[in-house]
Amino acid sequence: MYRVLPILTDDEIAQCRRIAETAPFVDGRITNPHNVAKQNEQLHDPSAYETSAQLLQQALVRSEEFRNFAFPTLIAPPMMTRYKPAMRYGAHADSAFLQLPAATIRSDLSCTIFINEPEAYEGGALHIRLGDASIRFKLPTGQAIVYPSDTLHEVEAVTKGERLVAITFIQSRVQDPFRRNLLFDLNEVAALEGLKMAPENFTRLQLVQNQLLRHWGDKP
Incomplete structure (x- = not known):
């Protein structure tokens, strides 16, 4: 139901941090003033937002594992957000x-992409409720968690310190x-075991993969 993925290179992490250090952030409720659960800051400068969003989106699309897990057809421009002491985002x-x-x-x-180290702040875990399970994530720099949007979750x-992440949404x-x-x-089984199968059976497996995607998938 969820996937942890390596997304950003060291250079991309450094670029995101430079943007965060120099560009202005504003109250995160500027995009949803009635959301009383939201207590964070988000990147506001249009030029910095465009630059960082393009960098982050390209990093996601570059990841074969992300593409295979999410089957993305639309991705919202990722938004960098930060949390200072006492900030949170309720369930x-x-x-x-x-x-x-x-x-x-x-x-x-x-999707949440972690841009600074988990040691840079205390608290601030992404808490996701999956059925009866309750899971918390504070991932290493450059990693991302992709999870269902209809789950209850909170930050x-x-x-102590500052939590810097980017968030986006995928159709x-x-x-x-x-x-x-x-x-x-x-698809994972096909990728890992396909070359060990008899060619005629692997061809049949590929047919099943494509037929299911053709039957279940939205139009391109």
Whole structure:
């Protein structure tokens, strides 16, 4: 239901940090003033936002594992956000649809990319509730967590230091999470074991993969 992925290179991490150090941040509620659960800051300068969003989106799309897990068809421009002491984001589920300048995106998956080290702040874990499970993430720099947008999740209060991350939302070509995960597992097996199979059986497996994606996937 979720996937932890290495996303950013050292150079990309450094670029994001330079942007965060020099560009202005504003109250995160500027985009949703009625959201009382949201207590953070987000990047505000249009030029810095465009530069960082392009860098972060390219890093996601470059990742074959991300593409295989998410089946992305639309990705919202990633937004850098930061949390200082006492800031948090209370339990919430992400909006089903997000209006972007050029399109409306259905949020099937949410993604948090960690830009500074977990040792740089105390508290601030991403807390996700998956059924009866309760999982917390403070990932190493450059890693990302991709998880279903319809889950209740929160950012716990930062008690010391500063938490710097980027967030984005993905519309998947395969909306149903059960089908999406089944396809991911099938593709993983094909990638790991396909060359060990008899050629005729591997061809049949590839046919099944493509037929399921053709049947379950949205139009390109």
